[in-house]
Each structure stands twice: as C-alpha cells, then as structure tokens.
Amino acid sequence: MKILDIALKDLIRSTRSLFLIGMAFAAPLLITALIYFSFGSIASGNVDMPTINVGVVNLDVLPANSLLEAPLGESIRSMFFDESVQSWIHASDYPDEASARGAVNAQEIGVAVIIPASFTEDYLAGNKDTVITILQDPTLSIGPTVVRDMVTSLLDGVAGGGVAFKVLTERSEANGQALDPATIPTFFETYSTWYANFQRAMFHSPDKAALVVKSPAEKGDTGNNVQSMMGMIMSGQLIFFSFFTGAYAMMSILQESEEGTLARLFTTPTNRTTILTGKFLAVLFTVIVQGAVLLTAGRYLFNIRWGETGSFLLSFMGQMFASVGLATLLVSFIKSSKQAGFVFGGALTTLGMISGLFTANIQIAAFDLMGNFTPQGWVLKAWKLSLAGQPASELVVPFLVLTTMGIVMFAVGAMLFRRRFA
Amino acid sequence: MSYAIEVKNLKKSFGNLQAVQDASFTADAGEVLSLLGPNGAGKSTTISMLSGLLAPTGGDASIMGHSVVSEPESAKKSLGVVPQDIALYPDLSARENLIFWGKMYGLRGATLKQRVDEVLEIIGLVDRQKDHVDKFSGGMKRRVNIGAALLHKPDVIIMDEPTVGIDPQSRRHILDNVKALNRQGMTVLYTTHYMEEAAELSDHIAIMDKGRIIAYGTHDELIKLVGRETRIDITINAEGGRVLEAWRSTEGVARIDALDGTLTALVDDSNRVLPRLFDAASKVGVRITSVDIQEPNLETVFLHLTGRALRD
Numbered sequence A: 001m002k003i004l005d006i007a008l009k010d011l012i013r014s015t016r017s018l019f020l021i022g023m024a025f026a027a028p029l030l031i032t033a034l035i036y037f038s039f040g041s042i043a044s045g046n047v048d049m050p051t052i053n054v055g056v057v058n059l060d061v062l063p064a065n066s067l068l069e070a071p072l073g074e075s076i077r078s079m080f081f082d083e084s085v086q087s088w089i090h091a092s093d094y095p096d097e098a099s100a101r102g103a104v105n106a107q108e109i110g111v112a113v114i115i116p117a118s119f120t121e122d123y124l125a126g127n128k129d130t131v132i133t134i135l136q137d138p139t140l141s142i143g144p145t146v147v148r149d150m151v152t153s154l155l156d157g158v159a160g161g162g163v164a165f166k167v168l169t170e171r172s173e174a175n176g177q178a179l180d181p182a183t184i185p186t187f188f189e190t191y192s193t194w195y196a197n198f199q200r201a202m203f204h205s206p207d208k209a210a211l212v213v214k215s216p217a218e219k220g221d222t223g224n225n226v227q228s229m230m231g232m233i234m235s236g237q238l239i240f241f242s243f244f245t246g247a248y249a250m251m252s253i254l255q256e257s258e259e260g261t262l263a264r265l266f267t268t269p270t271n272r273t274t275i276l277t278g279k280f281l282a283v284l285f286t287v288i289v290q291g292a293v294l295l296t297a298g299r300y301l302f303n304i305r306w307g308e309t310g311s312f313l314l315s316f317m318g319q320m321f322a323s324v325g326l327a328t329l330l331v332s333f334i335k336s337s338k339q340a341g342f343v344f345g346g347a348l349t350t351l352g353m354i355s356g357l358f359t360a361n362i363q364i365a366a367f368d369l370m371g372n373f374t375p376q377g378w379v380l381k382a383w384k385l386s387l388a389g390q391p392a393s394e395l396v397v398p399f400l401v402l403t404t405m406g407i408v409m410f411a412v413g414a415m416l417f418r419r420r421f422a
Numbered sequence B: 001m002s003y004a005i006e007v008k009n010l011k012k013s014f015g016n017l018q019a020v021q022d023a024s025f026t027a028d029a030g031e032v033l034s035l036l037g038p039n040g041a042g043k044s045t046t047i048s049m050l051s052g053l054l055a056p057t058g059g060d061a062s063i064m065g066h067s068v069v070s071e072p073e074s075a076k077k078s079l080g081v082v083p084q085d086i087a088l089y090p091d092l093s094a095r096e097n098l099i100f101w102g103k104m105y106g107l108r109g110a111t112l113k114q115r116v117d118e119v120l121e122i123i124g125l126v127d128r129q130k131d132h133v134d135k136f137s138g139g140m141k142r143r144v145n146i147g148a149a150l151l152h153k154p155d156v157i158i159m160d161e162p163t164v165g166i167d168p169q170s171r172r173h174i175l176d177n178v179k180a181l182n183r184q185g186m187t188v189l190y191t192t193h194y195m196e197e198a199a200e201l202s203d204h205i206a207i208m209d210k211g212r213i214i215a216y217g218t219h220d221e222l223i224k225l226v227g228r229e230t231r232i233d234i235t236i237n238a239e240g241g242r243v244l245e246a247w248r249s250t251e252g253v254a255r256i257d258a259l260d261g262t263l264t265a266l267v268d269d270s271n272r273v274l275p276r277l278f279d280a281a282s283k284v285g286v287r288i289t290s291v292d293i294q295e296p297n298l299e300t301v302f303l304h305l306t307g308r309a310l311r312d
C-alpha cells in the first residue's frame, strides 16, 4: 500500500514538471511532426527529376567572437556540393549576385542562391531582415522549390540547435551551474553532426527531395515508402526520449535525497525497500504511459503501423525494461541532480547516436555494429523488425536480450542505491 | 519503561571525528526537554540516531521503551520527527504533503482526512492548504514541516532547531505550538542554540558541547551552577583607577575588574548595589555613561562551563 502511495506521489510530481512533460511528450511528437510536415503531406508515385543546376554566391563571413567554426553560409553552400546530392544537383560557385543573375538569365543555371555577407551574424542575432535570395529560372518549378526547402530545413536545424542549446543552458542554470563555455562548441558539433546526417538522409536522392514539395497525397499504397520511413524516424525519437524520460524520472531519488525528504521518509515506520520499490514503480509507470501515448500518437497522427500485436508488445516491453534498467544504473552513478543534466545529455545522446537512433531511417554499418552493444541499439532492432511486419517469433531474441540487459543494469543500479541510501 | 526517551552512552563517530561521545539523558513522559548547544555540538547527530536515520557507533536509545537499535519500527511509530531543514515536496500543496506523510505513518481514509484537517488548524494554514509549498514563506514552510510530524499523534516529538532563520511572528507561533502540544501530553525533545527558547519551553535542559552532555538539570538548577550573582558592565567618563577603589569597598560588590575601558562588577543584588555605585562615583567626580545589567542566564552557564559563548 505504501509502495503505491510513494509511486503515486512521484507520478503527481512528474505531471507538475513542465520539463519532464516537455521532454517526454512534446519534444518527440514535435520533432516527428516537423519531419512529417517537411515531407509536405507525402508524395505518391515515382518522381522523375532532372538534374538541377544551382549557382551559389556565398558572401557570408564569420562574425568576430563566434562560437561557430564556419559561417552558416558555408554550411548552406556545402549542402549543394555534398556528394549525397551529386546525382541530381550540379552546383557551381559565383563571385557575386550580378554574375549569378546573369547565369540565371542565360539559363546556364536554374537557381541561384545568394547568401549575404552578414548572414551568420544577423541570423544568430535573430534578425530576419537579412535574407538569402533565391533567383530562379521562371520556366522551372520543382527545382527552385527543392532548393528553397533545403535552405529552410538547414536553417530550421540551426534554430533547432539554438533551442536545444537554450534548453541545455537553462537546465544547467536552474541547477545553479553555469555551462562551461568550453563545452559549447562540442555541443554544437554533436548537434550539427546529427543534423547533417539527418539532412543527408532526407536529400540523398531526388525521390526523397521531391517528396518535400509534392502535392498532398491521396491515401493509398504509394505512401508505404514514406510511411515506413516515418516509422523509423519516430521509433528513433520514441527510444531516445523513452530512455531520457526513464533517467529523468529516476532522478527523483537524488532530488529527494537533496530535498531531505528521503531522510524524512526513513524516519517514518516505512522500510527502505518499500521506499525504493515505490520509486522504481513510478519510473516504470512513467515510461509505460509515455510509450503508450507516443505509440498511439504515431499510429493516429502519422499513420505509423507499429507491427503485429505480439511483435509490438515485445518491442514495447523490451524498451520499457531497458529504459528502467539503464535509468537505474545511470542515476546510481550520479552524485547529485546537478550532474544529471550533463550525464544524461552526454550518455544518452552518445548512446543514442552510436545506436543509430537519430539516423534510424538509413542504414549505417558502424551504428548497426555498435548498436549490438547498447540497449538502445537492441530496442531499435526490435522496432525495425516489428515495423517491417515480422512475427513475434522474430522478436524473441531482441526481447530476451533487452530483458537481460534491463535486469542486469537494474540489479547493479539497485545494489548501488541500497548501499548508498539504505 | 518509565522514560519517554532514554539515551544511554550514545556514541557516533564519522571517521576520526567523534560527533557524539557517550551522551546519556532521559525525558519523562509529558515533559519538554531541550538539547541546548552551539552549532556543531552534535545535536542533530544525536537526533538522527534517535530517529533511526543513523546507526549509533555505540550505546543505545529508546523511545517509549522501544530500542532504536533493536526495534526501530516500533520506536518510529511512537515518534514524530521535525528535521532541521525543511523536508517537504515543494511542488505539492500543503494538504498534499500532509496527506502523503500521514500515509507514511499508516493513516488512511477518514482518520487521515480528519487528522490533516486538525493539523492544518494547529499550524494555522487552513486558508493556504491548497497552495504549493514552494509558494510559502520560510515561516509557513517551517509550520508545515512541523505539521507533517504531528499527523499520527506521536507520543514523542523531536524538533531540531525549528525556529532557525524565521521571522519573529512565525517563531512565536512555533513556540506556542510546542507548548500546546506538550499540554496535550506529548513529550517534546527540542534542540536549539537559542538559550531564551530553552529557558522558556523546558522542564529540563541538557547542555551539549563538542559531542558531550556537559550539564543537565532544570533551568534553576543550571543557573545555580554559576551562583546567583548578577553581572553589571559600567562605562565612565574618566580613567577607571579613581573610582575602582571606592567601588571595590562598596557593600554587595563581590568583585570588580577593569576590562578594556569597561568596568565589570559581580554583585549579589543590582537593585541595592547600583545606587551605591552611583553615589560613590559622584563623590570622586566621575560620571557613569552607561550601565548594562545581566542577570545570570544559560548563556552565563555555558560561558562558565566552556569558557566560550553559546553563539558566535
């Protein structure tokens, strides 16, 4: 009875934590939604896309004291030169607007992208008056739109990085700890690597690029390709945020220890195992509710078919055990809730990245390999199988691996907790 | 089991530091016992052992006859603990906090609801019961902190410096609460480093310093340790030598010394002696510019026993 009282109290507190609600529900849904809508309600059929000739005028320079290593204009420019788009974009540099304009008029290029000199500075300062000019051959339709979307999505990525960065700094300041300036470039680097991969995945073929701009789809078989991609993308988000939520919820043990309420609990006639069990139960329940909400949202908002009932349940349960296990282990190593932001950010992002969570929709051999050693990697394997319509029998192995990992991590973590608090 | 609280040769070391050394004291059922001592004396450590938070390095203690070492659950049932620092859930309301802590003491249903209502009344927060605790002032938080220990109507309540850092009004409220609880029959162990509080509340006082109980008794018994002499600090408008001699021979003055510009006299009764001191000063043409009378108090006792002030 007291176990449930303790769990219930933790759950009530969780629902009052805007940060937790944001990270558990809002963030994964928003990110998936952004990706979904950037696909412009999904295309149908094959797209025959001619090569687009793009001229780039990059006048952007890095402002003084910038934390970035290169101006944003450079990232935009290099996107068009990236080998992943070479099959359908042919890019060339132009020294100034006039020469690019001339080339468009002469139909040497279909689109010109002109990045002004103070772009990075203005963009980061939030000054939206400085704009990238896109000149286009009026006879073309699809090419310029794709180019514009590529630019916008990259800038969204920068803005996203800004948001993520703000969350990180606010979080650490809330913990009374200033963010070490030395970690800022690392953070941006990590984020931009992830985003660059994501971009590559999105634009690596004219097919997918065209998806960005095609007219709304009719319901039907042709959406399959995109639908399965959405499934992959969302399962990556689902897994990442499930682990994050588990770890964050588990942190309430540290919080209680710091708030003095854990000591107070120990002065009541409630034994210590009851107290710890109640808290674990709350974490488990949080992860279940979060998973259930996200899976349902994925099904009905994004039309994702998560798989056959058995396979689906095995994946979900495996994910649950693994998140609670890893959460217990991680938190048992952390000294104070002040450290938690960094440890979670660092450990979960790294594990997520090497397990391929952020690149779930593409095959990256190294991540597939490393994923064999991480709980996240195995959860992703499970969801991929389930999404591919595999029967439950195919999921027994990942499920068993996840259960074992979960139990081992939980046991070690719980032992460390007991030693520390009991 | 004649004592509500019995502490026998209790010891606690943290590494080389002996935080509590051989502490022994008792409290009868229904009394207020104060544990008075400066910061770092070992009061909180003693209380942590009594409340089952820390295992003693040696010795034992019992609450209502239940050893905290061998029957901790029974001891805890008879005990309400008010921690020194606020230990509440800031994002829960006052009422939600009380309900939760009541459940941890095994209360349920109608009894729980009734006790929560009663306690809200006692701590004077009926109007604010739905507000989250993090919206409260320091004094209000302290009151909830106390309330959470009262729900199960414990036989013994332990309060660890419940008035530190709060406004005078909340402090008054808390002291009155302590007296009221005691009148209802609760045994109270109250720790403090404010001698006024110990003097006002206690039936018995244990003075603690550097991990040891250095004195134990009623307020009057402790005062007797330093005699009944009143101390008078006097400053004058001239050099002390002239009047010092005259004052030394004044009737009722046990002793007088000059200490950096101030003359300090120990006298048996300031009402009788002071006029004589003024007379003597006038005769030698010296003006008294200030007089400070200090009746003997627990501060003096502590000074007498340790050579240090209670508060630094």
Ligand SMILES: Nc1ncnc2c1ncn2[C@@H]1O[C@H](COP(=O)(O)OP(=O)(O)O)[C@@H](O)[C@H]1O
Pocket: B014, B017, B019, B037, B038, B039, B040, B041, B042, B043, B044, B045, B046
């Ligand atoms: N957990 C601990 N570890 C090490 N030393 C401690 C610990 N708790 C208290 N102490 C030390 O024990 C002594 C007594 O502390 P405490 O009981 O808190 O004193 P008081 O409550 O009278 O101010 C102090 O010197 C304090 O630093």
Ligand SMILES: [Mg+2]
Pocket: B040, B043, B044, B045, B084, B160, B161
């Ligand atoms: Mg203390």
